[in-house]
Amino acid sequence: MTKRDPEALLQAAKEQNRVALARLLTVVENDEVAARGIAPLLWTGHRAFSIGITGAPGAGKSTLTDRMIATSLERFVPAGGSAAIREVGVLCVDPTSPFSGGAILGDRVRMQDHALDARVFIRSLATRGHLGGLSLAVPDAIGVLGAAGFDLVLVETVGVGQVELEVAATADATIVVLTPGWGDAMQAAKAGLLEIADLFVINKADRPGASEARRDLSQMLDIGSARPDGWRPLIVETVATSGDGTVELFDAIDALRAHLASGAGVARRREQAATLLRRIYAARMARAVEGLAATATFERLVEDVATGSIDPYAAVDLLQLP
Amino acid sequence: MTKRDPEALLQAAKEQNRVALARLLTVVENDEVAARGIAPLLWTGHRAFSIGITGAPGAGKSTLTDRMIATSLERFVPAGGSAAIREVGVLCVDPTSPFSGGAILGDRVRMQDHALDARVFIRSLATRGHLGGLSLAVPDAIGVLGAAGFDLVLVETVGVGQVELEVAATADATIVVLTPGWGDAMQAAKAGLLEIADLFVINKADRPGASEARRDLSQMLDIGSARPDGWRPLIVETVATSGDGTVELFDAIDALRAHLASGAGVARRREQAATLLRRIYAARMARAVEGLAATATFERLVEDVATGSIDPYAAVDLLQLP
Numbered sequence: 254m255t256k257r258d259p260e261a262l263l264q265a266a267k268e269q270n271r272v273a274l275a276r277l278l279t280v281v282e283n284d285e286v287a288a289r290g291i292a293p294l295l296w297t298g299h300r301a302f303s304i305g306i307t308g309a310p311g312a313g314k315s316t317l318t319d320r321m322i323a324t325s326l327e328r329f330v331p332a333g334g335s336a337a338i339r340e341v342g343v344l345c346v347d348p349t350s351p352f353s354g355g356a357i358l359g360d361r362v363r364m365q366d367h368a369l370d371a372r373v374f375i376r377s378l379a380t381r382g383h384l385g386g387l388s389l390a391v392p393d394a395i396g397v398l399g400a401a402g403f404d405l406v407l408v409e410t411v412g413v414g415q416v417e418l419e420v421a422a423t424a425d426a427t428i429v430v431l432t433p434g435w436g437d438a439m440q441a442a443k444a445g446l447l448e449i450a451d452l453f454v455i456n457k458a459d460r461p462g463a464s465e466a467r468r469d470l471s472q473m474l475d476i477g478s479a480r481p482d483g484w485r486p487l488i489v490e491t492v493a494t495s496g497d498g499t500v501e502l503f504d505a506i507d508a509l510r511a512h513l514a515s516g517a518g519v520a521r522r523r524e525q526a527a528t529l530l531r532r533i534y535a536a537r538m539a540r541a542v543e544g545l546a547a548t549a550t551f552e553r554l555v556e557d558v559a560t561g562s563i564d565p566y567a568a569v570d571l572l573q574l575p
Numbered sequence: 576m577t578k579r580d581p582e583a584l585l586q587a588a589k590e591q592n593r594v595a596l597a598r599l600l601t602v603v604e605n606d607e608v609a610a611r612g613i614a615p616l617l618w619t620g621h622r623a624f625s626i627g628i629t630g631a632p633g634a635g636k637s638t639l640t641d642r643m644i645a646t647s648l649e650r651f652v653p654a655g656g657s658a659a660i661r662e663v664g665v666l667c668v669d670p671t672s673p674f675s676g677g678a679i680l681g682d683r684v685r686m687q688d689h690a691l692d693a694r695v696f697i698r699s700l701a702t703r704g705h706l707g708g709l710s711l712a713v714p715d716a717i718g719v720l721g722a723a724g725f726d727l728v729l730v731e732t733v734g735v736g737q738v739e740l741e742v743a744a745t746a747d748a749t750i751v752v753l754t755p756g757w758g759d760a761m762q763a764a765k766a767g768l769l770e771i772a773d774l775f776v777i778n779k780a781d782r783p784g785a786s787e788a789r790r791d792l793s794q795m796l797d798i799g800s801a802r803p804d805g806w807r808p809l810i811v812e813t814v815a816t817s818g819d820g821t822v823e824l825f826d827a828i829d830a831l832r833a834h835l836a837s838g839a840g841v842a843r844r845r846e847q848a849a850t851l852l853r854r855i856y857a858a859r860m861a862r863a864v865e866g867l868a869a870t871a872t873f874e875r876l877v878e879d880v881a882t883g884s885i886d887p888y889a890a891v892d893l894l895q896l897p
Contacts, residue, residue, distance in 0.1 A: 292886035292887070292888040292889060293885075293886045293889065295886065296880070296883065296885075296886035296887060297883045297884060297885065297886055298883070300883065519881070522881040522882075523877055523878065523881045525881070526877045526878075526880035526881040526887065527868065527873075527877045529880065529887045530868075530873070530876065530877060530880065530887055530890055530891055530894070531864055531868060533887055533888060533891045534864050534867070534891050534894060535860070535861070535864060537891065538857070538860040538863075538864070539857070542853055542856055542857060542860070545856070546849065546852075546853065551849075551852070554852065555845055555848045555849045555852060556845065556848075558618070558848035558851065558852065559841070559844040559845040559847070559848040560844075561618065561619045561620075561622065562619060563615075563618075563619065564614035564615045564617065564618035564619055565614070565618060565848065565851045565852055565855055566614040566855060567614060567615065568852055569852055569855045569856050569859065572852070572856065
C-alpha cells in the first residue's frame with residue numbers, strides 16, 4: 254500500500270490528515286475515481302449535507318461563505334446528531350480556470366482566518382481531467398469529504414455560468430445570492446437562477462433597494478412554479494460584512510432540511526441520481542466518440558462527406574465504436 | 576407517390592414550386608431527413624454556397640441581409656457559372672423559438688419587398704424535432720435549397736448565443752456584424768465571435784466610433800491567431816439603411832471565395848464534415864440515453880444510487896443500451 258493508494262489516502266483523511274485529503278481531491282479532479290476503484294467508498298457510505306452557493310460576481314458570495322463557515326460550526330447539527338458539527342468543508346469552484354488546489358484562490362484570502370482553523374478545510378476545484386467535467390468532479394469531491402467524516406460541505410461558485418448552475422444543482426440545497434438593485438430579480442430569472450434556488454439571499458441588504466428586491470423576487474416566485482417537491486424558496490436578507498442575517502439564513506436552512514427530511518428529500522435524491530447516471534453515461538459516450546474520431550475509418554468517411562460522395566447520416570451509419 | 580413524398584417534393588421544388596420547398600424544409604426541421612431516405616439527395620448533389628450572418632441584436636443584421644439579397648441577385652456568380660444567380664435563399668434562425676415557417680417572422684417584415692420577389696425564398700427555421708437541433712437542421716436546410724437549385728443561401732441568426740455561433744459556423748462563410756461604439760470589439764471577442772468570423776461588418780458606420788471599432792478589431796486580429804486555413808478576416812464598413820458599403824462587402828466575399836477555391840476550401844469542408852459526423856453521432860447517442868432512461872433497469876439503478884447501495888459509476892457499468 255503506497256502513499257498514493259486512494260484507499261490508504263481515505264483512511265488517512267478520516268484520521269484528519271489534510272495532506273491525504275487534498276491528494277484524494279486531486280485524484281477526483283483527475284477522473285480516477287472509477288478507475289481506481291474508490292467510487293463505492295465515496296458514494297455508499299457516510300454522506301455530507303452539501304449547500305451550493307451561487308450568484309453573480311460581486312454579490313458577496315465569498316464573504317457570505319465566510320460567515321456561513323463560522324455559523325455552521327456553532328449550530329449545524331448533522332442528521333441524527335445531537336451536537337453541532339466538528340468540521341466544515343468548502344469547495345471553491347471556478348470553471349474558467351484549469352488550475353486549482355489553492356494556487357488561484359484569489360479573493361479566498363478573505364477566508365484566511367478559517368484557513369488556520371483545523372476544523373475548516375477549504376479547497377479550490379477546477380476543470381482538470383475528469384471526463385464529466387466539474388458537474389461530476391464536484392459530486393465526487395463532496396463524496397470524498399463525506400467519506401472523510403465531514404457533515405457539511407459548502408460549494409461556492411465564482412459566477413453564474415451554465416457549468417456553475419449545473420454544479421450548484423448537484424448540491425443537496427442551493428443558495429442564490431443577489432444584491433439590492435433594480436432588475437436584479439429579473440437578471441436572476443434570465444440566468445435560470447429561479448429554477449435552481451432553494452433559498453435566496455439578498456446580501457448587502459443595508460443598501461437601498463433591498464425590500465424592493467425582495468418584493469420583485471417574491472412576485473416572480475408567485476408567477477413561477479414552485480419547486481417540483483413543493484418547496485417554495487425562502488428569501489433572507491443579509492449583510493455578510495457585519496454578519497447580520499446569518500442566523501436567519503441558518504433558520505431557513507433548517508426549515509429546508511426539515512422539508513427534505515419529511516420525504517421531499519427522497520424524490521430529490523432520486524432526481525439527482527438520475528442526472529448523475531445520464532452525465533456519466535454521456536461522458537463515456539463522448540469519450541467513445543473521441544476515440545472514434547481518431548480512427549482511419551472516420552478520416553475516410555470525413556473525406557467522403559466533404560467531397561459529396563456520401564451523406565453524413567449514411568456515414569455515421571457506417572461508423573462502429575472501437 | 577403522394578404529395579408528401581419527399582422525393583416528389585424535391586422534384587417539385589426544383590421546378591420552383593415554393594409550397595413544395597417549404598414543406599421539404601418542414602421535413603428537415605422535424606428530423607425526417609435520414610428516416611425518409613432523402614439525405615443523399617441533399618448532400619451528394621448540387622450544393623449552395625452558404626453565408627452565415629451573426630451578431631448582437633440591434634446590429635442591423637436584418638437590414639444588412641435585405642441589402643445582401645438585392646446585391647447578390649445582381650452580382651453573385653456561382654462557382655463555374657458565368658452570370659449572376661437567378662435565386663437566393665434566406666434562412667432566419669431563432670433558437671429561442673419553437674415556432675417557424677413565417678409565423679414569428681417579427682422584423683422580417685422589413686424583407687417584405689423581397690417576399691413578393693419570386694427570385695427570393697425566405698424561411699424561418701426554429702427548434703423542432705430534429706434530434707441534433709438547429710446545428711444539424713440548418714445544414715440540412717441548406718442542402719434542401721442547394722438540391723432545389725439555389726446557388727446562394729444566407730443564414731441569418733437573431734442573436735449570438737452558443738447555438739447561433741454553431742449554426743453560423745456550419746455555413747461556408749461567416750459574417751459577424753458589429754456596430755461602432757466603445758467595447759464592441761471586446762464584446763465580440765468575449766462572445767467567441769473572433770474565432771468564427773471570415774468577414775467583419777461594422778454596420779451603422781456613419782455613426783461616431785466606426786474607425787475606432789475597425790482599429791480595435793484589427794488589433795485583436797493581430798493578437799489572435801489567423802483562421803486555421805490562413806485567412807485573415809476582412810473588415811468592411813457599411814450603412815445598411817442606405818446601402819453604403821454593400822459593394823465593398825461583396826468584393827470581400829469574392830476575395831474569400833477565391834481564397835477558398837484556391838485550396839483552403841477543401842480543408843474547411845473536411846473540418847465541417849468531421850464536425851457534422853460528431854454531431855450526428857452525439858445526437859444518436861443522446862437519443863439512446865433517453866431511451867435508456869425510460870427502462871425499468873434505469874429506474875432501479877437510480878433508486879439504488881439514491882439510497883447509497885451502489886455508486887453511480889458502477890451503476891452505469893450495469894446499463895446496457897436498448
